[in-house]
Amino acid sequence: MYDDLKYWYLRDHKLFKTLSFGDIKQLCIITGFKKAKKGEIIYFSASDVPRIFLLKKGNIKIVAVDEDGNESIKDIIQKGDLFGELGLESDNESNEYAKVLSDDVAICSFLLSDFEDLLLRNPNLALSYTKFVGLKMKRIKNSYSNLISKDAKTRLSLFLKDWAEREGVASGSTIVIENYLTQNDIAQIICTSRQTATQLLNEMESNGLISYNRKEIILKDIYKF
Amino acid sequence: MYDDLKYWYLRDHKLFKTLSFGDIKQLCIITGFKKAKKGEIIYFSASDVPRIFLLKKGNIKIVAVDEDGNESIKDIIQKGDLFGELGLESDNESNEYAKVLSDDVAICSFLLSDFEDLLLRNPNLALSYTKFVGLKMKRIKNSYSNLISKDAKTRLSLFLKDWAEREGVASGSTIVIENYLTQNDIAQIICTSRQTATQLLNEMESNGLISYNRKEIILKDIYKF
DNA sequence: TGGGTTTTGCAAGCTAGCGGACAAATAGCT
DNA sequence: AGCTATTTGTCCGCTAGCTTGCAAAACCCA
Numbered sequence: 001m002y003d004d005l006k007y008w009y010l011r012d013h014k015l016f017k018t019l020s021f022g023d024i025k026q027l028c029i030i031t032g033f034k035k036a037k038k039g040e041i042i043y044f045s046a047s048d049v050p051r052i053f054l055l056k057k058g059n060i061k062i063v064a065v066d067e068d069g070n071e072s073i074k075d076i077i078q079k080g081d082l083f084g085e086l087g088l089e090s091d092n093e094s095n096e097y098a099k100v101l102s103d104d105v106a107i108c109s110f111l112l113s114d115f116e117d118l119l120l121r122n123p124n125l126a127l128s129y130t131k132f133v134g135l136k137m138k139r140i141k142n143s144y145s146n147l148i149s150k151d152a153k154t155r156l157s158l159f160l161k162d163w164a165e166r167e168g169v170a171s172g173s174t175i176v177i178e179n180y181l182t183q184n185d186i187a188q189i190i191c192t193s194r195q196t197a198t199q200l201l202n203e204m205e206s207n208g209l210i211s212y213n214r215k216e217i218i219l220k221d222i223y224k225f
Numbered sequence: 226m227y228d229d230l231k232y233w234y235l236r237d238h239k240l241f242k243t244l245s246f247g248d249i250k251q252l253c254i255i256t257g258f259k260k261a262k263k264g265e266i267i268y269f270s271a272s273d274v275p276r277i278f279l280l281k282k283g284n285i286k287i288v289a290v291d292e293d294g295n296e297s298i299k300d301i302i303q304k305g306d307l308f309g310e311l312g313l314e315s316d317n318e319s320n321e322y323a324k325v326l327s328d329d330v331a332i333c334s335f336l337l338s339d340f341e342d343l344l345l346r347n348p349n350l351a352l353s354y355t356k357f358v359g360l361k362m363k364r365i366k367n368s369y370s371n372l373i374s375k376d377a378k379t380r381l382s383l384f385l386k387d388w389a390e391r392e393g394v395a396s397g398s399t400i401v402i403e404n405y406l407t408q409n410d411i412a413q414i415i416c417t418s419r420q421t422a423t424q425l426l427n428e429m430e431s432n433g434l435i436s437y438n439r440k441e442i443i444l445k446d447i448y449k450f
Numbered sequence: 451t452g453g454g455t456t457t458t459g460c461a462a463g464c465t466a467g468c469g470g471a472c473a474a475a476t477a478g479c480t
Numbered sequence: 481a482g483c484t485a486t487t488t489g490t491c492c493g494c495t496a497g498c499t500t501g502c503a504a505a506a507c508c509c510a
Contacts, residue, residue: 072370088356089359120349123346133358134313134358144369151497193497195497202458202460214457377466419469419487424489424490439477
C-alpha cells in the first residue's frame with residue numbers, strides 16, 4: 001500500500017511516463033519518501049549518499065552557504081520539479097540545504113546509482129533526462145545573460161512575468177500569483193539588494209503595474225511585462 | 226580514406242571511447258568536416274538543421290547577438306570541446322555565430338537527430354553525455370555565482386587561474402598561457418568593461434603578479450591566484 | 451492579547467565600475 | 481615601407497545600486 005503510493009508519486013511525473021510498470025516498481029523499491037512543514041530545513045548532499053529528489057507537493061528554496069557564511073538562493077523548486085545531483089556527479093564542495101516555503105511538502109528521492117542503472121536500461125528515459133538537464137542549463141544561461149545586460153528593474157519585471165506564467169492564475173490579462181516569497185527572497189533571485197527590490201516593487205505598485213502584499217501578487221496586465 | 230580521417234577525429238574524443246567500431250562508422254557517414262582560418266565567422270543554428278559540433282583543432286569564440294545588436298561572448302571553445310545544441314533541443318530564438326581565434330581550426334559536426342539515435346542505441350554513451358552536459362551546467366552556475374558575489378578583480382584572477390589550469394604550460398609555479406584573446410574578449414568573459422579589464426591587467430602587471438602581452442600571459446606564481 | 455520576531459519602508463552617503471573621448475602602440479596588408 | 485585597422489592605455493564624470501541605520505508594520509504563537 002505504501003509502495004503503491006510511492007509508485008503513483010513517481011508515475012505521474014512526465015519524465016517517467018515512458019517507463020514500464022516493472023521499471024517504476026524497481027525504482028520504487030529504493031525510493032525514499034518524506035514530508036515536512038513550513039520553515040523546516042532539509043539537508044542533503046555532502047554527508048549523505050548522492051540522491052535525486054522529486055518534489056511532489058509544495059515549494060522549497062535551495063540555499064547555498066559559501067566559505068564566508070553568506071547565504072544565497074540557488075533555486076526555487078516547485079511541485080513536479082527534480083532537484084539534487086542533476087548532473088549525476090556528486091560534488092562534495094557545495095554546501096547546500098533546502099528550506100520549506102509552503103505549508104507542507106512531500107518529497108521522494110532515489111539513489112543516484114540506482115537512477116543511473118535505470119537510465120542505462122531505458123535509453124528513452126536517458127534521452128528525455130538529458131533534454132531535461134539541457135533545459136535547466138538553458139534557464140541558467142538565460143539568467144546569466146539577464147544579469148549581464150539588464151538592470152535591476154528589468155530583471156524584476158522578467159522574473160515576475162516568468163513566475164506568473166509558471167504559477168499564476170489568469171483572468172483575462174490580470175494574473176494572480178500566490179506569494180510565498182519574502183522581498184528578500186525576490187531580491188536574491190534577481191540578484192539585487194533587499195532595499196532595491198523593495199523600492200522597485202513599491203514603484204511598480206504606485207505605477208499601477210502590480211498590487212503587492214504578503215499573500216499574493218497581482219500583475220494588473222501581463223502584457224505590460 | 227577521407228571517411229577514415231573523420232573516424233579518427235571522432236574516435237579519440239573521450240566521450241566516444243565507449244562506442245564500437247561500427248557505431249562510429251555509422252556516425253561518420255553523416256559527419257560533416259570543415260576547416261577555417263583565423264578571423265573567419267562560422268554561422269550555425271537558426272537557418273541550418275540543428276547540429277552538434279566537435280572542435281578538433283584550434284580555438285573559437287561563440288558570440289551571441291541580442292535584439293539590440295549588442296554582441297556578447299557566450300563561450301570560448303577549445304580543442305576537443307563539443308558545442309552547438311548541447312541540450313538536444315533546437316532553440317531558434319538564439320542568434321549566435323562562431324569566430325575563429327587561432328590560426329586555423331578543424332570542426333566536425335553531425336546532425337542532432339542522428340546523434341539522438343546513437344544515444345538511444347548506446348545507453349552508456351547517453352549516460353556519459355548527460356554527465357558532460359551536467360558538467361557544463363555546473364560551470365555556468367559557477368560563473369553566475371562569481372558574478373553575483375565577486376568583484377571584477379577577483380573574477381579576473383579566477384579566470385586567469387582557470388585558463389592557466391586548462392591550457393597553461395607550467396614550469397614550477399610559473400605558468401605560461403598562449404594568449405589568443407584581446408583585452409576586450411577577456412573583459413566580456415569576466416563581465417566587465419574593456420577599460421576596467423585593461424586597468425586591472427596593468428595593475429596585476431605592476432604588482433608583479435603577471436607579465437602580459439598580446440602573445441602570451443605569464444602567471445608568475447599560480448599559488449597567488 | 452501581548453510580546454517577540456520577521457518583514458517591509460525609507461533616507462542618505464558612498465563607490466565600483468560603466469562609458470565617452472582620445473592618443474599611443476601594435477598588427478596586418480599590399 | 482607605408483597605410484589602415486585594431487588593440488591598448490589613460491583620464492574622468494556619472495550613476496545604479498549597495499550599505500548602514502532606523503522605524504513602522506505585519507506576523508506568530510503562547
